Amino acid sequence: MIAAIASAAVLVSAGQAVGATVQQITAFGNNPTGIGMYLYTPNGVFSHPPILVGVHACHGKGTDVCASGTPFAAQADKYGFLLVCPSAVSSDGCWDVHSTAVLTHGGGGDASGIVSMVNYVVQNKNGDVNRVFVAGHSSGGMMTNVLIGSYPDVFKAGSAYAGVPFACFAQGSVDGSGWNASCANGNVSKTGPQWGNLVRGAFAGFTGPRPRMQLWHGTADVTVKFQNFGEEIKQWTNVLGASETPATTENNAIQSGWIRTRYVDGRGVVQVEAIQETGQPHNLVLVLAEAVRFFGLDGSMPVPDAGASGSGGGIGLDGGVGDAGGGPGGLAGWGGGAGGTGGQGGRNGAIGTAGRSATGGSVGTATGGVSGGSRGGASGGSDTGGVPSASGGRGETGGAVGMSAGTGGSGTGTGGNAMTDGTGGARPAGSGGMPDTGGMPGTGGRGNAEVGEGASAGCNCDAAGAMSRTALGAILLSLALCLRRGRAGATGRKNSGMAPSHLKSATRSRSPRS
Numbered sequence: 001m002i003a004a005i006a007s008a009a010v011l012v013s014a015g016q017a018v019g020a021t022v023q024q025i026t027a028f029g030n031n032p033t034g035i036g037m038y039l040y041t042p043n044g045v046f047s048h049p050p051i052l053v054g055v056h057a058c059h060g061k062g063t064d065v066c067a068s069g070t071p072f073a074a075q076a077d078k079y080g081f082l083l084v085c086p087s088a089v090s091s092d093g094c095w096d097v098h099s100t101a102v103l104t105h106g107g108g109g110d111a112s113g114i115v116s117m118v119n120y121v122v123q124n125k126n127g128d129v130n131r132v133f134v135a136g137h138s139s140g141g142m143m144t145n146v147l148i149g150s151y152p153d154v155f156k157a158g159s160a161y162a163g164v165p166f167a168c169f170a171q172g173s174v175d176g177s178g179w180n181a182s183c184a185n186g187n188v189s190k191t192g193p194q195w196g197n198l199v200r201g202a203f204a205g206f207t208g209p210r211p212r213m214q215l216w217h218g219t220a221d222v223t224v225k226f227q228n229f230g231e232e233i234k235q236w237t238n239v240l241g242a243s244e245t246p247a248t249t250e251n252n253a254i255q256s257g258w259i260r261t262r263y264v265d266g267r268g269v270v271q272v273e274a275i276q277e278t279g280q281p282h283n284l285v286l287v288l289a290e291a292v293r294f295f296g297l298d299g300s301m302p303v304p305d306a307g308a309s310g311s312g313g314g315i316g317l318d319g320g321v322g323d324a325g326g327g328p329g330g331l332a333g334w335g336g337g338a339g340g341t342g343g344q345g346g347r348n349g350a351i352g353t354a355g356r357s358a359t360g361g362s363v364g365t366a367t368g369g370v371s372g373g374s375r376g377g378a379s380g381g382s383d384t385g386g387v388p389s390a391s392g393g394r395g396e397t398g399g400a401v402g403m404s405a406g407t408g409g410s411g412t413g414t415g416g417n418a419m420t421d422g423t424g425g426a427r428p429a430g431s432g433g434m435p436d437t438g439g440m441p442g443t444g445g446r447g448n449a450e451v452g453e454g455a456s457a458g459c460n461c462d463a464a465g466a467m468s469r470t471a472l473g474a475i476l477l478s479l480a481l482c483l484r485r486g487r488a489g490a491t492g493r494k495n496s497g498m499a500p501s502h503l504k505s506a507t508r509s510r511s512p513r514s
Helices: 002-010 014-019 071-079 109-124 139-150 192-202 227-239 288-295 461-496 501-513
Strands: 021-025 036-041 051-055 082-087 132-137 157-161 212-218 248-251 259-264 270-277
Touching: 036 071, 036 109, 051 071, 051 109, 051 139, 071 082, 071 288, 082 109, 109 139, 132 139, 132 288, 139 157, 139 192, 157 288, 192 227, 212 227, 212 288, 227 259, 227 270
Parallel strands: 051 082, 051 132, 132 157, 157 212, 212 270
Antiparallel strands: 021 036, 036 082, 248 259, 259 270
16 A cells, blocks of 8 residues: 555656746735745645745745756655745845744744745645645755744654754844854854753743654855754754664765764654765755655655644554454554644554354455554544555355355455355465455355455355255155156056045045145
């Protein structure tokens, strides 16, 4: 099922960019600083698409991101998500990442305007509130840190290229354009808990799961020094409950000389991924395909629970409460939506009956769990909560003449024969069927079975043949006895020439009623 979903996503190819549109939207809700909004809609957009906010760098504008051929747009063309592109209005085209307003949940500033854009797309473009992500470079990378820190109830994950930790630009003084040279030069250093407290203080009382974070930095960056990369790692590992010691270190990752480290929480979930672009300057390589992978937008892997205020579901339960042949458990649910509870883990549908037949001829179904899994959750699951298990042919169990069922999926039972009760599928079906693990022995009932889609019925020839031969023999024997008695009576009447008088009387008395 996962492979099928991934394949379906990949079918939205980059070649469909021909019909893509870029729309400027002016009235999108609360916008304290008057920033601009652009929306890139690919030709192959999904009916309920994820949302990626692409934040431009200093001296830029929204159309630098929302334009055909950009790294962001190329990924939207390929995977069918909506691309939201804010546009700064400051004199230097940089973002406010230092004020109390943007560093406070619901406090206003540029950050509040960007959140309004997300809400607009959810309400007016059928965007998926459970799958909202943000990525940006330089000042856009700094804003990515701000949005992930101040609005954990809106975003599921972020990817920051050449950024600084949340609230780093608020440490010390800034110049007239909002630039903090001390932070940019890597001179602000704190412990993980100190950095983490700045994030937690932005939304006091928030207890939901927080967005995962991917970080990128070039070692030769002289504009935003590489030291900030290590400070970001300390901050986000602390916030997300991961160790500062990487669980894995991958050399020559993505490109020769680059190093990727991953940091996991107590459950082993990767919460922070950091990519060191060795030798790269401030204008580093934007590998947006890796960000899309980390977000789970390419369908290559399920995204663990994080962000958007609802936790993702746990792993679904297998089987149907002790019944063999129940559907497999669902995959982990997606994170819940803003204000919603987390997605429940996929469960196998109800209780897999696995060939349990009723007495007296009722059909015992062997659907293996009906649906295999529920969606990710009541108020905020995404598409991939649980994978439905395939249901086989509805195999009747037990019966006089047992016909074994072919299968269109798992969970078929085999028919019984005249000598033994039917089994729920513990042995292979006939030539058309597949083996299955079974249900309860069936008693009585008809022996034939419906055949699952795409399969043929295999005949249980030994049982059917034995019954056919036995029945035919009994019929022939009865006919032979009748013929013999008939001949014997005719012979007796011929020899005597007439029937006895008492038989004549009996015959006359019965004739009016015949």
